[in-house]
Amino acid sequence: MVERKLYYTHNINPRVAVAVARHLESPVEFIRYSPMGEDREAFLPLNPNSLAPLLVEDDRPLWEADAIALRLSQMxxxxxxxxxxxxxMMQWVSWSAHHFTVAGAGLVWHNHTAVSWMGSPDPAVVAGIAEDFHRFASILDATLAGRQWLVGNRLTYADFRVASALPYAERGQIPLEGYSNIVEWHDRLNAIDAWREPFAGLD
Structure with a gap:
């Protein structure tokens, strides 16, 4: 029997991987770890990036959230x-990775994550990221007009991936005002237990 372990943290990309695993009821053991802290040296042979998430199947490592999501979907x-x-699917996964989620995650980083040790963010930097976010949010909002989901009229990983930063919207001050289609789409995602509370009962 194959032993599968999904190592995670509470950051954006690991959250997506855990949400996928729980939504698909994947046969994995969930383990929270610290790839940049106390667990770094032990896990470097498995993930030289020192990042999460990490899926290990019988000592065979697979890193990067999208690759893990594909593997779990195939299973x-x-x-x-x-x-x-x-x-x-690849169009939206790539678009998220290089555009929409980059901007959203940037706002989360500057407006929330880094504040505790870096202090208040540079307004000019935040304004530039927000401009990028609005550019790509306009594209997504227009795409979602008249449709429930992004691909094939059904829920897919494309929806999970593109929405990656949105659970952190309030903390990250992501400006969703005026993007009603995005808000309604994310409300539909939040009706899914695995998306809304992926870490429930794990920690």
């Missing part, structure tokens, strides 16, 4: 990462 079967929409 589960079904249509969470549908083969018949593979190109469109």
């Amino acid at each position: 589960a079967g079904g249509d969470f990462w549908p083969d018949d929409h593979a190109v469109e």
Whole structure:
């Protein structure tokens, strides 16, 4: 029997991986760890990036949230990462990684995460990131007009990935005002237990 362990932290990308695993009811053991802290040396052979998430299957490591999500989707079967929409799926996964989520995560970092040791953020820096966010949020909001989900008229990993930063919107001061389609779409995601509370009962 294959032993599978999913190592995570509470940051944006690990949150997505845990949400996927719980949504798909993946046969994994969830383990919280500190890849940049006390667990770093022990886990460097498994993940040289010293980051989370990390999936280990019988000592075979797989890192990066998107790769882990694909692996878990393949294990589960079904249509969470549908083969018949593979190109469109990669379009949204890539767009999230390079554009929308970069801007959202940047706001979370400057407005929330780093404040405790760096102090208040530089307003000019935050304004520049917010400008990027508005640029890409406009694209997403227009895309979501008249549709429930991003790909194939059904919930897929594309929705989880593109929404990665939105659970942190209040803390990160992500400006969602005026993007009603994005807000309604994320409300639909929040109706899913695994998305709304991926860490419930784990820590």
